[in-house]
Amino acid sequence: MSATTITIHNTGNPASSAANERAWLTNPTNARQASFHIVVDEKEAVECLPLNENAWHSGDGSAAKSGNRTSIGVEICESGNYAKTLDNAAALVASMLKERGWGTERLRRHYDWSGKIxxxxMYDSGKWTGWTAFKALVQAHMNEGGDELSVDKASIVINGCKARDGVIIDGSVYVPLREVAEKLGAAIAWDNVTKTASVTIKGAK
Incomplete structure (x- = not known):
């Protein structure tokens, strides 16, 4: 396969790690014809197939221009600290894009190929706000290192200290929530059931 895009998935399994998802591919009881290239969790990323080999992850058949034939499949685990997992996935995807000289316009959702949610x-009842935020996080990672990229950046200053740049998309500034919270001395938590990120500042009412 000569990939032209990178496709992002969620595993659909709130209790499974990257290692477990990799093991599922070769479990003798698994009769499904499905596969993916990389799976990411809060601790690691596991490459399951060579990135120049087809994987069956897009649900759109085997035509020459299908996602299965042209796209690298990246699965994002839903277990554990999902905010950390998302940041790990965004960092990985950013490095893959930069290696290839691509921008975030090369990112695809599984939904883009076959209509699966x-x-x-990242769906948010059809608004896909999580997808927009993920692309912004990828772009923020791509901005690190001083590369000249065609993107509107926002300088972030917290209590007089410079933080990692945010990015401006459609008039809104997207910032790395974990970094902002930690610089404010706040605790951040992710509720994987309600899909809620909570920031708690000590002493605040």
């Missing part, structure tokens, strides 16, 4: 945790 995936990555499901």
């Amino acid at each position: 995936c990555p499901r945790l």
Whole structure:
């Protein structure tokens, strides 16, 4: 396969790690014809197939221009600290884009190929706000290192200290929530059931 895009998925399994998802591919009881290239969780990324080999992840058949034939499939786990997992996935995807000289316009959802609601945790009742935020996080990682990229950036200053740049998309500024919270001395938590990120500042009412 000579990939032209990278396709993002959620695993659909709130209790499974990257290692477990990799093991599922070769489990003798698994009779499904499905596969993916990379799976990411809060601790690691596991490459399951060579990135120049077809994987069956897009649900759109085997035509020459199908996602299965042209796109690298990246699965994002839903278990554990999902905010950390998302940041790990965004960092990985950013490095893959930069290696290839691509921008975030090369990113695809599983939904773009076959209409399946995936990555499901980015769906937000059809508004896909999670997808927009994920692309912004990828772009923020791509901005690191001083590369000259065609993107509107926002300088972020917290209590007089410079933080990682945010990005401006459609008039809104997207920032890395974990970094902002930590610089404010706040605790951040992710509720994987309600898909809610909570920031708590000590002493605040």
